[in-house]
Amino acid sequence: xxxxxxxxGKMTGLLSYLQGPGRSNEHTDPHLVAGDPAIxxxxxxxxxxxxxxxEIGRQIDEPRRVFGTVVREPNYLRDSNGEDVRDSxxxxxxxxxxxxRDANVWHCSLSLHADEGQLTDEKWGEIAQQFMDEMxxxxxxxxxxxxxxAARHGLSSKGNDHIHIAASAVRExxxxxxxxxxxxxxxxxxxxxxxxxxxxxxASRETNSxxxxxxxxxxxxxxxxxxxxxxxELLARRVRACATASKSEAEFVxxxxxxxxxxxxxxxxxxxxxxxxxxxxxRPANGHSPVFYGGGHLAKDLTLPRxxxxxxDSPQASAAAVDEWNAARRxxxxxxxxxxxxxxxxxxxxxxxxxxxxxxxxxxxxxLEDRAQWARAAGRTAGVFAAWSAKIEPTPGPLAAAARxxxxxxxxxxxxxxxxxxxAMSAGGAALIVMQTGGHLPNSVSAMLLLRQLMKAMEAIxxxxxxxxxxxxxxxxxxxxxxxxxxxxxxxxxRLSVPDSARVEDRMTRQDGTSTSxxxxxxxxxxxxxxxxxxxxxxxxxxxxxxPIPAPLDPSPRTHxxxxxxxxxxxx
Numbered sequence: 001x002x003x004x005x006x007x008x009g010k011m012t013g014l015l016s017y018l019q020g021p022g023r024s025n026e027h028t029d030p031h032l033v034a035g036d037p038a039i040x041x042x043x044x045x046x047x048x049x050x051x052x053x054x055e056i057g058r059q060i061d062e063p064r065r066v067f068g069t070v071v072r073e074p075n076y077l078r079d080s081n082g083e084d085v086r087d088s089x090x091x092x093x094x095x096x097x098x099x100x101r102d103a104n105v106w107h108c109s110l111s112l113h114a115d116e117g118q119l120t121d122e123k124w125g126e127i128a129q130q131f132m133d134e135m136x137x138x139x140x141x142x143x144x145x146x147x148x149x150a151a152r153h154g155l156s157s158k159g160n161d162h163i164h165i166a167a168s169a170v171r172e173x174x175x176x177x178x179x180x181x182x183x184x185x186x187x188x189x190x191x192x193x194x195x196x197x198x199x200x201x202x203a204s205r206e207t208n209s210x211x212x213x214x215x216x217x218x219x220x221x222x223x224x225x226x227x228x229x230x231x232x233e234l235l236a237r238r239v240r241a242c243a244t245a246s247k248s249e250a251e252f253v254x255x256x257x258x259x260x261x262x263x264x265x266x267x268x269x270x271x272x273x274x275x276x277x278x279x280x281x282x283r284p285a286n287g288h289s290p291v292f293y294g295g296g297h298l299a300k301d302l303t304l305p306r307x308x309x310x311x312x313d314s315p316q317a318s319a320a321a322v323d324e325w326n327a328a329r330r331x332x333x334x335x336x337x338x339x340x341x342x343x344x345x346x347x348x349x350x351x352x353x354x355x356x357x358x359x360x361x362x363x364x365x366x367x368l369e370d371r372a373q374w375a376r377a378a379g380r381t382a383g384v385f386a387a388w389s390a391k392i393e394p395t396p397g398p399l400a401a402a403a404r405x406x407x408x409x410x411x412x413x414x415x416x417x418x419x420x421x422x423x424a425m426s427a428g429g430a431a432l433i434v435m436q437t438g439g440h441l442p443n444s445v446s447a448m449l450l451l452r453q454l455m456k457a458m459e460a461i462x463x464x465x466x467x468x469x470x471x472x473x474x475x476x477x478x479x480x481x482x483x484x485x486x487x488x489x490x491x492x493x494x495r496l497s498v499p500d501s502a503r504v505e506d507r508m509t510r511q512d513g514t515s516t517s518x519x520x521x522x523x524x525x526x527x528x529x530x531x532x533x534x535x536x537x538x539x540x541x542x543x544x545x546x547x548p549i550p551a552p553l554d555p556s557p558r559t560h561x562x563x564x565x566x567x568x569x570x571x572x
Contacts, residue, residue: 009102012057035149067174244383379410
Protein backbone atom coordinates (compact mmCIF):
# COMPACT_ATOMS: atom_id res chain seq x y z
CA UNK A 1 0.00 0.00 0.00
CA UNK A 2 1.02 3.56 -0.64
CA UNK A 3 0.44 5.90 2.29
CA UNK A 4 0.26 9.68 2.01
CA UNK A 5 -0.30 12.04 4.93
CA UNK A 6 -1.18 15.72 5.07
CA UNK A 7 -2.56 18.23 7.55
CA UNK A 8 -4.96 21.12 7.29
CA GLY A 9 -7.25 23.41 9.18
CA LYS A 10 -10.78 22.84 7.85
CA MET A 11 -12.44 19.47 8.38
CA THR A 12 -15.63 20.34 6.51
CA GLY A 13 -13.54 21.33 3.50
CA LEU A 14 -11.79 17.95 3.44
CA LEU A 15 -15.05 16.01 3.76
CA SER A 16 -16.62 18.13 1.02
CA TYR A 17 -13.75 17.24 -1.31
CA LEU A 18 -14.03 13.52 -0.52
CA GLN A 19 -17.78 13.65 -1.22
CA GLY A 20 -17.42 15.83 -4.32
CA PRO A 21 -16.64 14.93 -7.95
CA GLY A 22 -12.85 15.05 -7.60
CA ARG A 23 -10.30 16.89 -9.71
CA SER A 24 -11.06 14.78 -12.80
CA ASN A 25 -14.65 13.74 -12.01
CA GLU A 26 -13.27 10.40 -10.87
CA HIS A 27 -15.19 10.16 -7.57
CA THR A 28 -18.14 7.75 -7.59
CA ASP A 29 -20.45 6.53 -4.80
CA PRO A 30 -18.75 8.31 -1.87
CA HIS A 31 -19.44 6.43 1.35
CA LEU A 32 -17.88 5.54 4.69
CA VAL A 33 -16.26 2.19 5.43
CA ALA A 34 -15.07 2.77 9.03
CA GLY A 35 -14.86 5.44 11.67
CA ASP A 36 -16.22 6.82 14.92
CA PRO A 37 -19.11 4.57 16.12
CA ALA A 38 -21.55 7.46 16.55
CA ILE A 39 -20.91 8.69 13.01
CA UNK A 40 -20.99 5.20 11.49
CA UNK A 41 -24.34 4.48 13.13
CA UNK A 42 -25.91 7.13 10.92
CA UNK A 43 -23.83 7.04 7.76
CA UNK A 44 -22.24 3.59 7.43
CA UNK A 45 -24.07 2.45 4.28
CA UNK A 46 -25.27 5.69 2.74
CA UNK A 47 -24.01 7.42 -0.37
CA UNK A 48 -22.91 10.71 1.10
CA UNK A 49 -24.53 13.96 0.04
CA UNK A 50 -22.87 17.35 0.38
CA UNK A 51 -24.96 18.03 3.47
CA UNK A 52 -23.86 14.69 4.95
CA UNK A 53 -20.23 15.62 4.39
CA UNK A 54 -20.67 18.97 6.13
CA GLU A 55 -22.43 17.35 9.08
CA ILE A 56 -19.78 14.63 9.44
CA GLY A 57 -17.04 17.24 9.28
CA ARG A 58 -18.70 19.23 12.06
CA GLN A 59 -19.07 16.13 14.23
CA ILE A 60 -15.41 15.22 13.85
CA ASP A 61 -14.34 18.81 14.55
CA GLU A 62 -16.63 19.28 17.57
CA PRO A 63 -14.07 18.48 20.33
CA ARG A 64 -11.66 21.08 18.97
CA ARG A 65 -14.36 23.73 18.87
CA VAL A 66 -15.74 22.90 22.32
CA PHE A 67 -12.37 22.84 24.08
CA GLY A 68 -10.77 25.55 21.99
CA THR A 69 -7.65 23.45 21.44
CA VAL A 70 -5.20 24.96 18.99
CA VAL A 71 -3.05 22.67 16.85
CA ARG A 72 -0.47 24.42 14.72
CA GLU A 73 2.67 23.55 12.81
CA PRO A 74 5.40 25.59 11.09
CA ASN A 75 4.33 27.11 7.78
CA TYR A 76 7.23 26.63 5.38
CA LEU A 77 7.58 28.44 2.09
CA ARG A 78 7.22 26.34 -1.06
CA ASP A 79 8.33 26.98 -4.62
CA SER A 80 6.27 26.62 -7.80
CA ASN A 81 6.88 22.85 -7.78
CA GLY A 82 5.59 22.45 -4.24
CA GLU A 83 9.09 21.85 -2.84
CA ASP A 84 10.25 23.39 0.43
CA VAL A 85 12.31 26.53 0.01
CA ARG A 86 15.66 26.16 1.79
CA ASP A 87 18.26 28.68 2.90
CA SER A 88 21.99 28.58 2.16
CA UNK A 89 22.46 26.04 4.97
CA UNK A 90 19.82 23.68 3.60
CA UNK A 91 17.23 24.47 6.28
CA UNK A 92 13.58 24.96 5.41
CA UNK A 93 12.42 28.59 5.40
CA UNK A 94 9.27 29.65 7.25
CA UNK A 95 6.83 32.13 5.80
CA UNK A 96 7.86 35.43 7.44
CA UNK A 97 4.32 36.81 7.24
CA UNK A 98 2.47 33.73 8.53
CA UNK A 99 5.02 31.42 10.22
CA UNK A 100 2.39 29.04 11.67
CA ARG A 101 -0.59 27.28 10.14
CA ASP A 102 -3.53 25.31 11.49
CA ALA A 103 -2.99 21.54 11.59
CA ASN A 104 -6.02 20.20 13.45
CA VAL A 105 -7.10 18.10 10.44
CA TRP A 106 -5.15 14.89 9.80
CA HIS A 107 -5.66 13.45 6.32
CA CYS A 108 -4.24 10.09 5.25
CA SER A 109 -4.81 8.09 2.07
CA LEU A 110 -4.12 4.36 1.77
CA SER A 111 -3.85 3.17 -1.82
CA LEU A 112 -3.29 -0.15 -3.57
CA HIS A 113 -1.27 -0.52 -6.74
CA ALA A 114 -3.48 -0.49 -9.82
CA ASP A 115 -2.75 -4.15 -10.64
CA GLU A 116 -3.88 -5.37 -7.20
CA GLY A 117 -7.56 -5.03 -8.07
CA GLN A 118 -10.14 -3.91 -5.53
CA LEU A 119 -10.90 -4.82 -1.94
CA THR A 120 -14.33 -5.05 -0.39
CA ASP A 121 -15.71 -2.34 1.88
CA GLU A 122 -15.44 -4.79 4.74
CA LYS A 123 -11.75 -5.42 4.10
CA TRP A 124 -11.00 -1.71 3.74
CA GLY A 125 -12.90 -1.04 6.95
CA GLU A 126 -10.87 -3.67 8.79
CA ILE A 127 -7.61 -2.22 7.48
CA ALA A 128 -8.62 1.33 8.38
CA GLN A 129 -9.64 0.35 11.92
CA GLN A 130 -6.39 -1.52 12.56
CA PHE A 131 -4.38 1.33 11.08
CA MET A 132 -6.02 3.96 13.30
CA ASP A 133 -5.70 1.72 16.37
CA GLU A 134 -1.97 1.44 15.74
CA MET A 135 -1.63 5.17 15.04
CA UNK A 136 -3.10 5.96 18.46
CA UNK A 137 -6.29 7.75 17.41
CA UNK A 138 -8.73 5.30 19.02
CA UNK A 139 -9.45 4.18 22.56
CA UNK A 140 -7.05 1.28 21.98
CA UNK A 141 -4.31 3.78 22.79
CA UNK A 142 -5.51 3.90 26.40
CA UNK A 143 -6.47 7.54 26.01
CA UNK A 144 -9.58 9.39 25.00
CA UNK A 145 -10.33 8.67 21.32
CA UNK A 146 -10.18 11.17 18.50
CA UNK A 147 -13.02 11.24 16.00
CA UNK A 148 -12.34 10.00 12.48
CA UNK A 149 -13.87 8.40 9.39
CA ALA A 150 -12.53 6.41 6.45
CA ALA A 151 -14.18 7.29 3.12
CA ARG A 152 -14.17 5.46 -0.18
CA HIS A 153 -15.18 7.01 -3.51
CA GLY A 154 -14.10 4.65 -6.27
CA LEU A 155 -10.83 4.27 -8.12
CA SER A 156 -8.35 7.08 -8.61
CA SER A 157 -7.71 8.57 -12.05
CA LYS A 158 -4.85 6.04 -12.39
CA GLY A 159 -7.01 3.06 -11.44
CA ASN A 160 -5.86 2.67 -7.82
CA ASP A 161 -8.31 1.36 -5.24
CA HIS A 162 -7.93 3.52 -2.14
CA ILE A 163 -9.51 5.07 0.93
CA HIS A 164 -9.14 8.44 2.63
CA ILE A 165 -8.99 8.83 6.40
CA ALA A 166 -10.09 12.16 7.86
CA ALA A 167 -9.29 12.51 11.55
CA SER A 168 -9.21 15.21 14.16
CA ALA A 169 -5.89 15.88 15.87
CA VAL A 170 -7.88 16.73 19.03
CA ARG A 171 -9.20 13.98 21.27
CA GLU A 172 -12.64 14.00 22.86
CA UNK A 173 -11.16 15.24 26.15
CA UNK A 174 -9.51 18.22 24.45
CA UNK A 175 -5.96 16.85 24.45
CA UNK A 176 -3.97 16.44 21.27
CA UNK A 177 -3.09 13.28 19.37
CA UNK A 178 0.63 12.56 19.27
CA UNK A 179 1.59 13.20 15.63
CA UNK A 180 5.34 13.13 16.17
CA UNK A 181 6.94 11.10 13.36
CA UNK A 182 3.47 10.12 12.13
CA UNK A 183 4.68 9.51 8.56
CA UNK A 184 7.38 7.09 9.65
CA UNK A 185 5.02 5.30 12.04
CA UNK A 186 2.35 5.05 9.35
CA UNK A 187 4.86 3.50 6.95
CA UNK A 188 5.86 0.89 9.53
CA UNK A 189 2.22 0.06 10.30
CA UNK A 190 1.31 -0.26 6.61
CA UNK A 191 4.22 -2.67 6.08
CA UNK A 192 2.74 -4.91 8.77
CA UNK A 193 -0.79 -4.64 7.35
CA UNK A 194 0.42 -5.58 3.86
CA UNK A 195 1.59 -8.95 5.11
CA UNK A 196 -1.35 -9.50 7.43
CA UNK A 197 -3.90 -8.95 4.64
CA UNK A 198 -1.97 -10.57 1.78
CA UNK A 199 -1.33 -7.35 -0.13
CA UNK A 200 1.68 -6.58 -2.32
CA UNK A 201 4.64 -5.74 -0.10
CA UNK A 202 6.65 -2.65 -1.04
CA ALA A 203 10.14 -3.88 -0.27
CA SER A 204 11.74 -0.46 -0.73
CA ARG A 205 9.80 0.79 2.30
CA GLU A 206 11.51 -1.68 4.61
CA THR A 207 14.96 -1.17 3.12
CA ASN A 208 14.53 2.61 2.85
CA SER A 209 15.53 2.30 -0.79
CA UNK A 210 12.62 4.00 -2.51
CA UNK A 211 13.07 6.90 -4.91
CA UNK A 212 11.80 10.35 -4.11
CA UNK A 213 8.27 11.19 -5.23
CA UNK A 214 7.29 14.27 -7.20
CA UNK A 215 4.84 17.00 -6.33
CA UNK A 216 1.66 17.47 -8.33
CA UNK A 217 2.78 21.00 -9.23
CA UNK A 218 5.82 19.58 -11.04
CA UNK A 219 3.60 17.48 -13.29
CA UNK A 220 1.25 20.38 -13.96
CA UNK A 221 4.19 22.61 -14.87
CA UNK A 222 5.52 20.03 -17.33
CA UNK A 223 2.08 19.70 -18.92
CA UNK A 224 1.74 23.46 -19.30
CA UNK A 225 5.12 23.70 -21.01
CA UNK A 226 4.53 20.65 -23.20
CA UNK A 227 7.59 18.89 -21.78
CA UNK A 228 8.06 15.19 -22.49
CA UNK A 229 9.12 14.53 -18.88
CA UNK A 230 9.46 16.25 -15.53
CA UNK A 231 12.49 18.49 -15.01
CA UNK A 232 13.38 16.35 -12.00
CA GLU A 233 13.63 13.20 -14.14
CA LEU A 234 15.70 14.88 -16.85
CA LEU A 235 18.05 16.43 -14.29
CA ALA A 236 18.50 13.19 -12.38
CA ARG A 237 19.45 11.37 -15.58
CA ARG A 238 21.85 14.10 -16.75
CA VAL A 239 23.52 14.44 -13.35
CA ARG A 240 23.94 10.66 -13.16
CA ALA A 241 25.38 10.53 -16.67
CA CYS A 242 27.87 13.32 -16.01
CA ALA A 243 28.90 11.86 -12.66
CA THR A 244 29.50 8.38 -14.07
CA ALA A 245 31.49 9.62 -17.06
CA SER A 246 33.69 11.92 -14.93
CA LYS A 247 36.85 11.01 -13.09
CA SER A 248 37.07 14.29 -11.14
CA GLU A 249 34.73 16.82 -9.56
CA ALA A 250 35.93 19.60 -11.87
CA GLU A 251 35.11 17.46 -14.91
CA PHE A 252 31.67 16.77 -13.44
CA VAL A 253 30.92 20.51 -13.19
CA UNK A 254 32.09 21.11 -16.76
CA UNK A 255 29.97 18.23 -18.06
CA UNK A 256 26.86 19.56 -16.34
CA UNK A 257 27.38 22.96 -17.92
CA UNK A 258 28.07 21.31 -21.25
CA UNK A 259 24.60 19.74 -21.04
CA UNK A 260 23.11 23.25 -20.89
CA UNK A 261 22.16 23.03 -17.22
CA UNK A 262 22.35 25.86 -14.71
CA UNK A 263 24.70 24.80 -11.91
CA UNK A 264 25.10 26.39 -8.49
CA UNK A 265 27.40 25.30 -5.64
CA UNK A 266 26.54 25.43 -1.95
CA UNK A 267 29.46 26.57 0.16
CA UNK A 268 30.13 25.77 3.79
CA UNK A 269 28.99 28.50 6.17
CA UNK A 270 31.42 31.40 6.07
CA UNK A 271 33.65 29.80 3.45
CA UNK A 272 34.17 30.47 -0.23
CA UNK A 273 36.52 27.59 -0.89
CA UNK A 274 34.66 24.62 0.57
CA UNK A 275 31.74 23.26 -1.48
CA UNK A 276 29.37 21.00 0.47
CA UNK A 277 26.54 20.59 -2.03
CA UNK A 278 25.09 21.68 -5.34
CA UNK A 279 21.85 22.35 -7.16
CA UNK A 280 20.95 22.25 -10.83
CA UNK A 281 18.13 23.54 -13.00
CA UNK A 282 16.95 23.26 -16.58
CA ARG A 283 17.52 26.55 -18.35
CA PRO A 284 13.98 27.97 -18.66
CA ALA A 285 12.42 29.44 -21.76
CA ASN A 286 10.47 32.68 -22.13
CA GLY A 287 12.26 34.42 -19.28
CA HIS A 288 10.79 32.23 -16.54
CA SER A 289 12.67 31.72 -13.30
CA PRO A 290 14.66 28.47 -13.10
CA VAL A 291 13.57 25.79 -10.63
CA PHE A 292 16.57 24.30 -8.85
CA TYR A 293 16.93 20.80 -7.41
CA GLY A 294 19.63 19.75 -5.01
CA GLY A 295 21.47 16.53 -5.79
CA GLY A 296 19.87 14.80 -2.82
CA HIS A 297 16.42 15.83 -4.04
CA LEU A 298 17.05 14.12 -7.36
CA ALA A 299 18.17 10.82 -5.85
CA LYS A 300 19.71 9.57 -2.64
CA ASP A 301 22.91 8.56 -4.41
CA LEU A 302 23.35 11.90 -6.20
CA THR A 303 24.43 13.97 -3.21
CA LEU A 304 27.86 15.54 -3.58
CA PRO A 305 29.47 13.44 -0.80
CA ARG A 306 28.20 10.22 -2.44
CA UNK A 307 29.40 11.31 -5.87
CA UNK A 308 32.82 12.30 -4.54
CA UNK A 309 33.42 8.77 -3.33
CA UNK A 310 33.83 7.71 -7.00
CA UNK A 311 36.20 10.49 -8.08
CA UNK A 312 39.89 11.13 -7.57
CA ASP A 313 40.68 12.92 -4.31
CA SER A 314 43.69 15.20 -4.01
CA PRO A 315 44.40 18.82 -3.04
CA GLN A 316 44.93 19.67 -6.70
CA ALA A 317 41.63 18.09 -7.72
CA SER A 318 39.78 19.93 -4.93
CA ALA A 319 41.27 23.28 -5.95
CA ALA A 320 40.36 22.69 -9.60
CA ALA A 321 36.81 21.81 -8.57
CA VAL A 322 36.39 25.01 -6.53
CA ASP A 323 37.55 27.03 -9.54
CA GLU A 324 34.92 25.39 -11.75
CA TRP A 325 32.19 25.79 -9.12
CA ASN A 326 32.94 29.52 -8.84
CA ALA A 327 32.91 29.90 -12.62
CA ALA A 328 29.51 28.16 -12.73
CA ARG A 329 28.17 30.37 -9.94
CA ARG A 330 29.17 33.52 -11.82
CA UNK A 331 28.02 32.15 -15.21
CA UNK A 332 31.53 32.54 -16.57
CA UNK A 333 33.27 30.21 -19.05
CA UNK A 334 34.87 27.07 -17.69
CA UNK A 335 38.32 27.59 -16.23
CA UNK A 336 39.94 24.91 -18.37
CA UNK A 337 38.90 22.34 -20.95
CA UNK A 338 39.16 18.66 -20.16
CA UNK A 339 38.60 15.35 -21.86
CA UNK A 340 34.85 16.02 -21.91
CA UNK A 341 35.40 18.45 -24.81
CA UNK A 342 36.73 15.76 -27.14
CA UNK A 343 34.59 13.83 -29.64
CA UNK A 344 35.56 10.18 -29.79
CA UNK A 345 35.70 7.76 -32.70
CA UNK A 346 32.68 5.38 -32.87
CA UNK A 347 35.18 2.53 -33.19
CA UNK A 348 35.83 2.96 -29.47
CA UNK A 349 32.46 1.29 -28.84
CA UNK A 350 34.41 -1.97 -29.01
CA UNK A 351 36.44 -0.74 -26.04
CA UNK A 352 33.23 0.14 -24.19
CA UNK A 353 31.90 -3.36 -24.88
CA UNK A 354 35.07 -4.83 -23.45
CA UNK A 355 34.79 -2.62 -20.36
CA UNK A 356 31.18 -3.67 -19.72
CA UNK A 357 32.21 -7.31 -20.19
CA UNK A 358 34.71 -6.83 -17.36
CA UNK A 359 32.01 -5.03 -15.39
CA UNK A 360 29.74 -8.05 -15.75
CA UNK A 361 32.52 -10.30 -14.48
CA UNK A 362 32.74 -8.03 -11.45
CA UNK A 363 28.97 -8.26 -10.92
CA UNK A 364 29.23 -12.05 -10.83
CA UNK A 365 31.64 -11.72 -7.91
CA UNK A 366 29.23 -9.70 -5.74
CA UNK A 367 27.45 -11.81 -3.08
CA LEU A 368 23.72 -11.82 -3.71
CA GLU A 369 23.05 -10.73 -0.14
CA ASP A 370 25.33 -7.65 -0.39
CA ARG A 371 22.55 -5.10 -0.90
CA ALA A 372 24.84 -2.07 -0.67
CA GLN A 373 27.28 -3.27 -3.32
CA TRP A 374 24.44 -4.20 -5.69
CA ALA A 375 22.92 -0.74 -5.18
CA ARG A 376 26.21 0.84 -6.26
CA ALA A 377 26.37 -1.51 -9.25
CA ALA A 378 22.85 -0.53 -10.29
CA GLY A 379 23.66 3.17 -9.99
CA ARG A 380 26.83 2.90 -12.07
CA THR A 381 25.11 0.80 -14.75
CA ALA A 382 22.28 3.34 -14.80
CA GLY A 383 24.93 5.99 -15.38
CA VAL A 384 26.15 4.26 -18.54
CA PHE A 385 22.59 4.09 -19.92
CA ALA A 386 22.02 7.72 -18.91
CA ALA A 387 25.23 8.80 -20.65
CA TRP A 388 24.25 7.01 -23.86
CA SER A 389 20.75 8.46 -23.67
CA ALA A 390 22.14 11.98 -23.22
CA LYS A 391 24.09 11.55 -26.45
CA ILE A 392 21.53 10.03 -28.81
CA GLU A 393 17.98 10.41 -27.40
CA PRO A 394 16.49 13.90 -27.91
CA THR A 395 13.46 12.73 -25.92
CA PRO A 396 13.35 9.94 -23.32
CA GLY A 397 13.60 6.57 -25.05
CA PRO A 398 14.55 2.98 -24.21
CA LEU A 399 17.97 3.95 -22.87
CA ALA A 400 16.46 6.56 -20.56
CA ALA A 401 13.86 4.03 -19.38
CA ALA A 402 16.58 1.51 -18.56
CA ALA A 403 18.56 4.18 -16.71
CA ARG A 404 15.56 5.07 -14.58
CA UNK A 405 14.74 1.48 -13.68
CA UNK A 406 18.30 0.80 -12.59
CA UNK A 407 18.52 4.10 -10.71
CA UNK A 408 15.58 2.97 -8.58
CA UNK A 409 17.69 0.04 -7.43
CA UNK A 410 20.48 2.38 -6.34
CA UNK A 411 18.50 4.23 -3.68
CA UNK A 412 19.99 3.50 -0.28
CA UNK A 413 20.45 5.95 2.61
CA UNK A 414 23.96 7.31 3.03
CA UNK A 415 24.77 5.28 6.15
CA UNK A 416 24.14 2.03 4.24
CA UNK A 417 25.93 2.97 1.03
CA UNK A 418 28.87 0.91 -0.20
CA UNK A 419 32.13 2.84 -0.37
CA UNK A 420 34.16 1.30 -3.14
CA UNK A 421 37.92 1.14 -2.59
CA UNK A 422 40.12 3.24 -4.83
CA UNK A 423 40.70 1.54 -8.15
CA ALA A 424 37.52 -0.53 -7.96
CA MET A 425 35.57 -1.32 -11.14
CA SER A 426 33.22 1.54 -11.99
CA ALA A 427 32.02 1.33 -15.64
CA GLY A 428 33.03 4.98 -15.97
CA GLY A 429 35.11 4.35 -19.09
CA ALA A 430 32.11 3.00 -20.98
CA ALA A 431 30.02 5.98 -19.89
CA LEU A 432 32.72 8.33 -21.17
CA ILE A 433 32.83 6.61 -24.57
CA VAL A 434 29.07 6.47 -25.21
CA MET A 435 28.64 10.08 -24.07
CA GLN A 436 31.31 11.42 -26.43
CA THR A 437 31.02 9.16 -29.46
CA GLY A 438 30.17 11.11 -32.60
CA GLY A 439 26.99 10.55 -34.58
CA HIS A 440 23.78 8.72 -33.70
CA LEU A 441 23.38 5.17 -32.47
CA PRO A 442 25.08 3.22 -35.25
CA ASN A 443 23.29 0.19 -36.59
CA SER A 444 26.48 -1.78 -36.15
CA VAL A 445 27.69 -4.95 -34.54
CA SER A 446 29.70 -2.89 -32.04
CA ALA A 447 26.66 -1.01 -30.77
CA MET A 448 24.56 -4.16 -30.56
CA LEU A 449 27.29 -6.04 -28.69
CA LEU A 450 27.61 -3.17 -26.22
CA LEU A 451 23.86 -3.10 -25.72
CA ARG A 452 23.82 -6.85 -25.16
CA GLN A 453 26.52 -6.57 -22.50
CA LEU A 454 24.52 -3.85 -20.76
CA MET A 455 21.42 -6.03 -20.88
CA LYS A 456 23.42 -8.81 -19.20
CA ALA A 457 24.27 -6.37 -16.44
CA MET A 458 20.57 -5.63 -16.02
CA GLU A 459 19.83 -9.35 -15.82
CA ALA A 460 22.43 -9.76 -13.07
CA ILE A 461 20.91 -6.91 -11.06
CA UNK A 462 17.42 -8.36 -11.56
CA UNK A 463 18.67 -11.74 -10.33
CA UNK A 464 20.02 -10.07 -7.19
CA UNK A 465 16.61 -8.53 -6.53
CA UNK A 466 14.90 -11.87 -7.06
CA UNK A 467 17.29 -13.57 -4.64
CA UNK A 468 16.38 -10.92 -2.04
CA UNK A 469 12.65 -11.58 -2.52
CA UNK A 470 12.05 -8.34 -4.46
CA UNK A 471 10.19 -9.95 -7.35
CA UNK A 472 8.40 -6.84 -8.59
CA UNK A 473 11.69 -4.92 -8.76
CA UNK A 474 13.27 -7.78 -10.70
CA UNK A 475 10.35 -7.93 -13.14
CA UNK A 476 10.49 -4.18 -13.78
CA UNK A 477 14.16 -4.39 -14.73
CA UNK A 478 13.61 -7.46 -16.91
CA UNK A 479 10.71 -5.74 -18.64
CA UNK A 480 12.90 -2.74 -19.53
CA UNK A 481 15.59 -5.07 -20.91
CA UNK A 482 13.38 -7.45 -22.86
CA UNK A 483 10.89 -5.00 -24.34
CA UNK A 484 12.19 -1.41 -24.27
CA UNK A 485 15.78 -2.30 -25.21
CA UNK A 486 14.79 -5.20 -27.45
CA UNK A 487 12.96 -2.65 -29.62
CA UNK A 488 16.36 -1.22 -30.60
CA UNK A 489 17.22 -4.57 -32.18
CA UNK A 490 14.00 -4.68 -34.16
CA UNK A 491 12.65 -1.11 -34.48
CA UNK A 492 10.16 -2.18 -37.11
CA UNK A 493 8.35 -4.34 -34.56
CA UNK A 494 5.58 -2.70 -32.50
CA ARG A 495 6.17 -2.44 -28.78
CA LEU A 496 4.30 -4.90 -26.65
CA SER A 497 1.37 -3.50 -24.73
CA VAL A 498 2.00 -4.64 -21.20
CA PRO A 499 0.56 -3.52 -17.86
CA ASP A 500 3.00 -0.88 -16.65
CA SER A 501 3.15 -2.06 -13.07
CA ALA A 502 2.98 -5.81 -13.14
CA ARG A 503 5.48 -6.30 -16.00
CA VAL A 504 4.34 -9.86 -16.27
CA GLU A 505 3.75 -10.13 -20.03
CA ASP A 506 7.49 -10.50 -20.38
CA ARG A 507 8.31 -11.37 -24.01
CA MET A 508 11.15 -10.61 -26.39
CA THR A 509 10.42 -10.05 -30.08
CA ARG A 510 12.99 -11.56 -32.42
CA GLN A 511 14.05 -10.00 -35.69
CA ASP A 512 12.22 -12.66 -37.67
CA GLY A 513 8.94 -11.50 -36.15
CA THR A 514 8.34 -14.52 -33.92
CA SER A 515 7.78 -14.22 -30.20
CA THR A 516 9.23 -16.48 -27.58
CA SER A 517 7.90 -16.56 -24.07
CA UNK A 518 10.58 -15.96 -21.46
CA UNK A 519 8.42 -16.21 -18.38
CA UNK A 520 9.93 -18.01 -15.42
CA UNK A 521 7.76 -20.16 -13.12
CA UNK A 522 7.72 -17.24 -10.65
CA UNK A 523 6.47 -14.90 -13.38
CA UNK A 524 3.81 -17.41 -14.49
CA UNK A 525 2.56 -17.59 -10.91
CA UNK A 526 2.55 -13.81 -10.65
CA UNK A 527 0.59 -13.58 -13.92
CA UNK A 528 -1.98 -15.99 -12.50
CA UNK A 529 -2.31 -14.04 -9.27
CA UNK A 530 -2.61 -10.68 -11.00
CA UNK A 531 -5.26 -12.05 -13.37
CA UNK A 532 -7.49 -13.10 -10.51
CA UNK A 533 -10.48 -10.85 -10.17
CA UNK A 534 -10.39 -10.17 -6.46
CA UNK A 535 -13.02 -7.47 -6.67
CA UNK A 536 -16.20 -8.49 -4.94
CA UNK A 537 -19.54 -6.83 -4.23
CA UNK A 538 -19.47 -4.20 -1.49
CA UNK A 539 -20.39 -5.55 1.90
CA UNK A 540 -21.26 -3.96 5.17
CA UNK A 541 -18.46 -1.83 6.57
CA UNK A 542 -16.63 -2.96 9.66
CA UNK A 543 -18.02 -1.25 12.71
CA UNK A 544 -16.62 -1.52 16.19
CA UNK A 545 -19.31 -1.83 18.87
CA UNK A 546 -20.12 1.57 20.31
CA UNK A 547 -22.91 3.94 21.09
CA PRO A 548 -24.63 5.76 18.23
CA ILE A 549 -24.75 8.76 20.55
CA PRO A 550 -21.62 10.92 20.46
CA ALA A 551 -19.60 11.04 23.66
CA PRO A 552 -20.49 14.07 25.79
CA LEU A 553 -17.88 16.80 25.70
CA ASP A 554 -17.43 18.48 29.07
CA PRO A 555 -14.64 21.04 29.09
CA SER A 556 -13.46 21.74 32.64
CA PRO A 557 -13.06 25.36 33.66
CA ARG A 558 -9.56 26.76 33.62
CA THR A 559 -7.93 26.61 37.05
CA HIS A 560 -4.80 28.59 36.21
CA UNK A 561 -3.96 31.70 34.30
CA UNK A 562 -1.33 32.27 31.71
CA UNK A 563 -0.48 30.68 28.44
CA UNK A 564 -1.30 26.99 28.03
CA UNK A 565 1.64 25.35 26.27
CA UNK A 566 -0.54 22.35 25.43
CA UNK A 567 -2.46 24.55 23.03
CA UNK A 568 0.38 24.95 20.56
CA UNK A 569 2.31 22.53 18.43
CA UNK A 570 2.23 18.76 18.24
CA UNK A 571 2.19 16.56 21.30
CA UNK A 572 5.62 15.13 22.16
